[in-house]
Every structure is written in structure tokens, then in C-alpha cells.
Amino acid sequence: MKILMTTAVLLATTTGAFAQCASGLTMTEDTLTIATGNPAYFPWVIDDAPESKQGFEAAVAYAVAEKMGFTEDQVTWVRSSFDQAIQPGAKDFDVNLQQFSITEERDEIVDFSVPYYSAAMAVVTRQPVVDGGAKATLGSLKELAWGAHATTTAVPMLTEIVQPNADPLLYGDNADVVEAMKANQIDAALMDLPTALFTAAVLMDDGVVLGQFPPERSENPDQFGMILEEGNPLKACVDAALASLTSDGSLAAIEAEWLSATTGVPVIK
Amino acid sequence: MIAAASTFGVLLLLYVLIPLAPGWAGVKKSFFNAEVFAKTFPGLLDAFLLDVAIFLWSAPLIFILGLLIALCRDVRSPALYPLKLFGMAYTDIFRGVPVILVIYLIGFGIPGLGLPRPWNSPYIWGTVALVLTYSAYVAEVIRTGIESIHQSQRSAALSLGLSESDTMRYVVLPQAIRRVVPANMNLFIALQKDVALLSFIGPVEIFRQAGVYKSLMANFTPYVGAALIFLAITIPATRYADYLMAKQSRARQ
Amino acid sequence: MTQLHVRNLHKSFGSNQVCNGINLSVESGEMVCLIGASGSGKSTLLRCLNLLEPIDDGVIELDGVDISEPGLDPRPIRKRIGIVFQSYNLFPHMTAVENVMLAPRRVHGLSKESLLPAVTALFERFGLRDRMGHYPDQLSGGQQQRVAIVRALAMKPEIMLFDEITSALDPELVGEVLDVLRQLRSEGMTMVLATHEMGFARELATKVCFLDAGVILEEGPPSEVLASPAHPRTQAFLARVL
Numbered sequence: 001m002k003i004l005m006t007t008a009v010l011l012a013t014t015t016g017a018f019a020q021c022a023s024g025l026t027m028t029e030d031t032l033t034i035a036t037g038n039p040a041y042f043p044w045v046i047d048d049a050p051e052s053k054q055g056f057e058a059a060v061a062y063a064v065a066e067k068m069g070f071t072e073d074q075v076t077w078v079r080s081s082f083d084q085a086i087q088p089g090a091k092d093f094d095v096n097l098q099q100f101s102i103t104e105e106r107d108e109i110v111d112f113s114v115p116y117y118s119a120a121m122a123v124v125t126r127q128p129v130v131d132g133g134a135k136a137t138l139g140s141l142k143e144l145a146w147g148a149h150a151t152t153t154a155v156p157m158l159t160e161i162v163q164p165n166a167d168p169l170l171y172g173d174n175a176d177v178v179e180a181m182k183a184n185q186i187d188a189a190l191m192d193l194p195t196a197l198f199t200a201a202v203l204m205d206d207g208v209v210l211g212q213f214p215p216e217r218s219e220n221p222d223q224f225g226m227i228l229e230e231g232n233p234l235k236a237c238v239d240a241a242l243a244s245l246t247s248d249g250s251l252a253a254i255e256a257e258w259l260s261a262t263t264g265v266p267v268i269k
Numbered sequence: 270m271i272a273a274a275s276t277f278g279v280l281l282l283l284y285v286l287i288p289l290a291p292g293w294a295g296v297k298k299s300f301f302n303a304e305v306f307a308k309t310f311p312g313l314l315d316a317f318l319l320d321v322a323i324f325l326w327s328a329p330l331i332f333i334l335g336l337l338i339a340l341c342r343d344v345r346s347p348a349l350y351p352l353k354l355f356g357m358a359y360t361d362i363f364r365g366v367p368v369i370l371v372i373y374l375i376g377f378g379i380p381g382l383g384l385p386r387p388w389n390s391p392y393i394w395g396t397v398a399l400v401l402t403y404s405a406y407v408a409e410v411i412r413t414g415i416e417s418i419h420q421s422q423r424s425a426a427l428s429l430g431l432s433e434s435d436t437m438r439y440v441v442l443p444q445a446i447r448r449v450v451p452a453n454m455n456l457f458i459a460l461q462k463d464v465a466l467l468s469f470i471g472p473v474e475i476f477r478q479a480g481v482y483k484s485l486m487a488n489f490t491p492y493v494g495a496a497l498i499f500l501a502i503t504i505p506a507t508r509y510a511d512y513l514m515a516k517q518s519r520a521r522q
Numbered sequence: 523m524t525q526l527h528v529r530n531l532h533k534s535f536g537s538n539q540v541c542n543g544i545n546l547s548v549e550s551g552e553m554v555c556l557i558g559a560s561g562s563g564k565s566t567l568l569r570c571l572n573l574l575e576p577i578d579d580g581v582i583e584l585d586g587v588d589i590s591e592p593g594l595d596p597r598p599i600r601k602r603i604g605i606v607f608q609s610y611n612l613f614p615h616m617t618a619v620e621n622v623m624l625a626p627r628r629v630h631g632l633s634k635e636s637l638l639p640a641v642t643a644l645f646e647r648f649g650l651r652d653r654m655g656h657y658p659d660q661l662s663g664g665q666q667q668r669v670a671i672v673r674a675l676a677m678k679p680e681i682m683l684f685d686e687i688t689s690a691l692d693p694e695l696v697g698e699v700l701d702v703l704r705q706l707r708s709e710g711m712t713m714v715l716a717t718h719e720m721g722f723a724r725e726l727a728t729k730v731c732f733l734d735a736g737v738i739l740e741e742g743p744p745s746e747v748l749a750s751p752a753h754p755r756t757q758a759f760l761a762r763v764l
Contacts, residue, residue, distance in 0.1 A: 086487040088295030106487035109299065150477055151484035169391065169471030170481065176377075180471055183380035185391055425611035428572050429625035429677055430601040439624055443615050
């Protein structure tokens, strides 16, 4: 059954007949229900208004929807948390995108689309810490007091690659991480590069992006994928749409439009 | 006999019926996953040590501050009236504001004023927040204990020539505190769980650690593990508090 | 010598005028018994004498010195006037001997060791030697009341006040407490008692005072007041209780 579906979808892809791809596979007929975070942060969504199509993930979402044959009015947004995405049972969305990193363990519980973004992890810190001698080298980073958003892949990255001398402090969201930095309780935090740039430039007065760990590093390239319910046949459709956007350069264009500032950040040695 | 039979019957029913629910396989995998449980349990136990430590250093401070506030509320001399007002305001405010709010305000707010390390540590100010909040509740409990001591005890002490402070210290307080031990025990059992709130401002105690595992493994079983560890402490503590209360009501008769 | 002199004592609780101008003289070594219905002001009068309650009007003089002046520190006076209550009011969390030693230790700054001989002697005098280590809930009512008396005596007061100390006791326990009072009387302690024990009053009192509605209506030697009361209300009261 699955092979037949995939074949049908591939045919649809090549013949461009996307309209049939998702039919009957979405929660609500003729509507694509997309979930994102509450709130949805810059630069992934601008002003917490995904319907505006402003922001990297908002733009990608609408591009994928269009490829799958949905018009703008046929896209509905809902808000959900990571927990709601991974809990067992039926979901209240077709796809969920909010900077979810694809990992093997998670893949056993939910389905991920093919990646739509390769995320570099970046170090955010404050000017006084840089003035105090912090450098973009692993040796220097080990000495710092670290914080991170507890439910992101920044945590295993810290423990496996940075291996700081002091145990990191962990927080419920990036806002709290920033608070802790402002209170000088931590020196530095690890977060994905676009969020890091936004944080340092806008959320902090003296924020600095010290360096980045490029996404193509050895062990675990950090890639974002959309989450779908485990075994959802819609995945093939979504993957086809993303494949198409990648091959025709649209995805790169969206990235260039919304995440252009990500060049020029030094790489951690 | 009948009680045992009916209890067994209910348990059997649950044991048979629950797995028949359509989503049970999914729920079991997500919440009661043996493999995840085994992998995460040691780390959770380790993180729990932090909860225990926070409890052990907070509880005495809470008791002492609670006692002081209760004494403030009990002052009788007109010259010390501001103390009494302070006591009332303190208990009203800190019993009225949610603990997590106090933790955020104090845990981030005070260090944000520019304290140097290590004085801006979330451990210090998170503890301060817990102590300030819980001592308000303890103060109220002790105050009701003090008020429950019959006036005649004070009269007897004063008539012997004892000072007000000696009367409080040797006659009223020992009786009052003993009387409210069960109520205080309940507060400290609640404290045991609220210690986890410090995780919001950074420290990686068991609740936070469970969350990290949940995120890494996309599985909620670590929370079940954390719950079991909590219950291992709170259930015996609750039973002991019940035992003390029963003992006290027997003694009164 | 007039040890205790009360003039025109007034005391009210809210709108309730309990003491309405009481005049009383107590000479050194006397035993004065106060009788009257409940609510007549006996307890309140005693509590005022011990300065547990501040008075609204009037004067209380101890050895000629006004002790009732408002603002005066009552503690030195309370050491000189002891009081025992109807409900004993022993401290339940302390043993008998700890109950007795608390005030001398805290007020006079004496150590447990230095007090023990004198305190033991006191317990001995009143037949309570073997009860010293017991807690109040391990003692009978009569024993508790006797310990309460010992506790007050340990402060070596000049005057002892007793507020119906046998009223809460089972009849068979009253005797042992009255024996203590007899003993104190024979030792010459100045005593003021509120009591219903008319037989006891007739036997030992120097003076009996009948209180009614907050004033002393009649006072005199027991042979007069109790045997042939002059005032009709005294007669009515005695008719009810005797």
C-alpha cells in the first residue's frame, strides 16, 4: 500500500499534478493545518503572525503548501508546543514546524519531513565576557559559565562537544536564557544561528555572537524538519514539495531573504 | 473481607480494560517505556540530589523566618505596632503571590541589579524566594498555634513574674509549635515539590532533567520516573504526618 | 500592719462593670476569704491585686506603696504576690519540678543545681516528693493543684492569692488541697481566697467578705458573716450555698 502511494506521489511530482497529492490525507479536507510555536519567534515568524507569510518558517510553510496544491486561504495555523507534537495519539495539525531538530530518537515517535534548513549552532555572549578574554576556541569556551534552552539540541551539543568545566544551567525558553545572561549568572548560551543573531542584536544591549559550529560537523548535523504524526502518508507529499523547492532554488531564495545575516560569523576552532 | 474482594475486583478491571483502549500501545510507549525508564533513572536520581539539597538548606531558614514573622504578628505592646503591621503585610503578600512569580522576580531581578558572582547565583536567590514565600505560610500556622494556647497559660506565667519574652519562649511557643507540627509537616511536604520550581531559573534538578530527557528521546517516561522518585519521599512523609495528627487528636481526648 | 490596702477599686470589661468601688484591707498574716456568686467580681479582684489586670480607677497599696499606678512595671510586684488559679494552669510540657523551677531560674537567674535543694524541700513539705519528675497529665487534679501552689510559693511571695482553687476538683481530692492551705496558714502566710468552701472559711479565716455586684456588701469575722449575716443579700446567698 505504501509503495503504491509513494509511486503515485512520485508520478504526481514529475507530472506536476500536486493537487491530488494531499487530497484525502489532511485532517480537514482541502485545508492544510500547520502548527507553530506560541509565541513564534523572529526570524522564523515575524511579529508572531505566521499568516503574514513573513519570516523564514512562515515563508517555507506557504511555499510548501503551494507546491502541495493549497492556496493561501486553504492554510490554517494553530499553535502547539513540542510536547503536544511528540505526545502519543492523534494530532491537531497536519504538519508542525518550529525549529525542530531531526534526531533518531525523536524519529521513532514522530515522522520528520526531509530537512528544510541546516542550522548552525552559535555561541551568544556579552561584550564584557569577550573583553574578559573569551575566544572562539573550544579551550576558551570550556571555561565559561553556560546556559541553554533545556529542550533543544543545544544541550547534547554542550555536553558532548563543548564539555564545559562547570555544569550548565538550563532554562524553559530562550527568554529566560537571555535573562540569566543579563543577570550575569551565565557567560554564554548556545542556540541556533539565526536566533543567536536576533538575540544578540535585539534582545540584548551588549550581546555578541562569538562564533558558530557549522552544521556539517561530524556527529550530528543539526537539521530542522517538519513534524508529522508517525506513519502519516502526507509525509511523502510534503517531502516531494520540499524536494521540488530545493531543486528549483526557491528554498535557497527564502533562506537568503530571511536568514541573510548568517554569513560572516567566525567558526569555532 | 468484602473490602479486599472489591478492591481486587476494581484493580483487575483496570488491569484488563485499560490495555484494551485503542491508544494504549501509544500511551504505553510514550509514558511507560521500560527502556527509556532504565536509561534515564540514574540521571534522574542524581538530579534529585539537588532537590534534596535545596530542601535541606531551605527548610531550617523557612522555619526560623516563619517563627520570627509569627512573633511579629503576636506583639502586644503598642510601641511595637509597626512590627505587627509588617507581619500582617508580609504574610498577606507572600501568601497571595504565586511562588513561581516570586522565584522569577527575585531569582533574575535581584542579580540583574548588578551583583558580582557568586553573589548573583540562582541557587542563592531562588532559595531566598522559596524561603520568603514559605515562611509566610509557616508563620500563619505557628500564629494559629500560638493563639490556640489558652490565655490562662500566659496568665500563669506572667503571674509568676516571668517577662513577656520568657513567657513566649518557655511557656507558649514550646506548646504552640508542638501543636502545629502536623500542619507544618504538610507545608514542608509541599515545599519538597516546589523546590523543583528553582529549575525555572537555571538549576538542573529532577524536573528539568526529566524535561531534557523528554526532549532528547521524545518520550514522557522520564517524568513518570521523576514522579516515582518524588512519591518515594512524599508518601512516607505524608503517612508520618497523618500518624502525628492522629496521635495528637488521641492525646487531646 | 496593713500589708495590702485597696481603695475604691473599679474595673470594667467593655460595658460590663465588674468591680464597682471595692475597699479592702488585708493585715499581715491574715486570711481573708471572699465569698459571693459567680460574676460578683471575686476573680477579677484577685487578678487586679496581682496586677494581671490593670484597674480603671482606685488605688492598690502594698506595704503603703501605690502599686496600681498605670505604666508601672508589674513584674517586681508579681514576684511578691503569688496567685493560684482554679484550673491549676500548670505548663503541660514540663515536669512538676520544671514547672516550679522555671520562674526562679528566669526571674532570679538561679541555676537548676542551686535551686534543687530548696525546691525539693518544698515538694517534701506538701507530700509531693515522689511526683517531682511527673508531667501534669500524669497527676491527679489534687496533685496538680498542690504543685501549682508549690510553684507559686517557690518565688517566696509575701502574699498568696487563691482563686477558687478547689472548685474544679473532685470532692475526694479537695481535702488534700485544703490541708496545704492549713499548713500555709499555720506558717503565717498572708492569704486572700475566693472560695465556696464555707466550712473551711469558718475554720480558718480571719475575715470573710461577701461580694455582690462588684462591691463588698458585708465583711467581718466568719462567726458573724457566716453564722448571722446582717445583709439580706448575704443571707440569700448563704441560704443557697449552705
